[in-house]
Amino acid sequence: MKALWAQTRNEVRLSLRQGEQLLVALAIPVLLLVFLSQVDVLPRATGRPIDFLAPATMALAVMSASMVSLGIGTGFERHYGVLKRLGATPLGRGRLLGAKIIATIATEVIQLLLLGAVALVLGWQPNWCIGLIVLGALAGTAAFAGLGLLLAGRLSGPTNLAACNALYLILLLFGGVAVPASELPAPLAALATALPSGALVDVMRAATTSTLPAGRATAILAVWAVLGPIAAAFGFRWSPAK
Template sequence: MTAPAPAPPRAAPTARRISAQLRMELRLTLRRGESVLLTFLIPVLILVFFSLVDVLPTGTEDPVDFLLPGVLALAVISSAMTGPAIATGFERSTGVLKRLGLTPLSRRDLLVAKLGAVFVVELLQVVLLLAVGLALGWDPSGGLVVAALGMVVATVGFAGVGMVMAGTLPALTTLALANAVYLVLLFLGGVVVPLDELPGALQVVALALPSGALSEITHGALEHTGVPGVAWLVLLGWAVAAPLAAARLFRWE
């Protein structure tokens, strides 16, 4: 009698697959010098430079009080959209994602792992930026919980936008587009220029973007000027629509 064929290996539980991929995403992120520059150094440089050189129409007595909420929003853009979009785009073009697609790791598992890695990086960013802000004289008078909630919702939306780019476009196109969008949102996201200082048409566009909505929330929460309800609606809309689009359009190759 012939021996029965061995049973095929069982796939690891979903949580274990996601956890393993999340750890790999974090290692790869921290090894990429350009990713560290974009994610950590640029927001800090913007915060320090424009806090010490008072050249912006911030409308606050101390520039750091305006800049810190905006730079926190910029940190979300860089870590949730720009960096992951570029990295994932090149992983897709070099066949890394195609090989991952042959494993038990599903498209949903991959997207969840990448989003989890983004949240870990953002936590490090927030700690660093708050420490730098305190050193520059920022007064933490509350509102951090509301600002943090807005950043969490925005992260989901920006990650979805990044994965749509990375999962549908060639790598070099993703690189160019992600950096272009980053620069546009830098100026239309209330980071260095207050949204109410923009021309009327640009202000409407800015407030409809997730960057503008997030800026409204971080500024309103940390400066205690109140958070418009429409900002939450815009942000929640992006947080729902962008991930759904990514889950539908993302391709392994």
């Protein structure tokens, strides 16, 4: 346990020292929430913009922390041989991954509290289902962390950086995050609801409106939450890409 907590503290401390990590994890979701709720630039489903945007930016925050920050950070640690050096200690893969997951969840808790507070200031009136929010955030974390670690474990550092950012942008625009899946053209709409981003947005919306059914989205997210880590476990390489 001593090694796990020390490693977790290390992950959190080093993340806080990196401005770009804080930018992706906190600043971008908050800015998007404020901007898109005040400026009428996006097509949206019925209802007030904030009712769609608040759960959507929460999903975005989970995606930022668990796929982009974790994926890019781990990718560079692998690229530069930091993971190889840790591999020559008794830390072990389990504790290293455990520390990364705990640090990511800690970041997400801060993100979700901050986004919730900003959304409330902007007039959001949610009907909370805390259990479903926690379930959605955890399943989303597993799914996106799996994807992020799969990319980090297969690609070189700079290629992984580009791939994580490109995937983030694609999911943001076409994955039911910034634009509701119902407003996308038919083939893209079907794809968006099947992606982990769209499913997480739907779960978060259901958890904060208490009017929407969440069964299908929860099932899709659960499948991604299982497939993502399995793909990462099989595909991850610890040594730097040759």
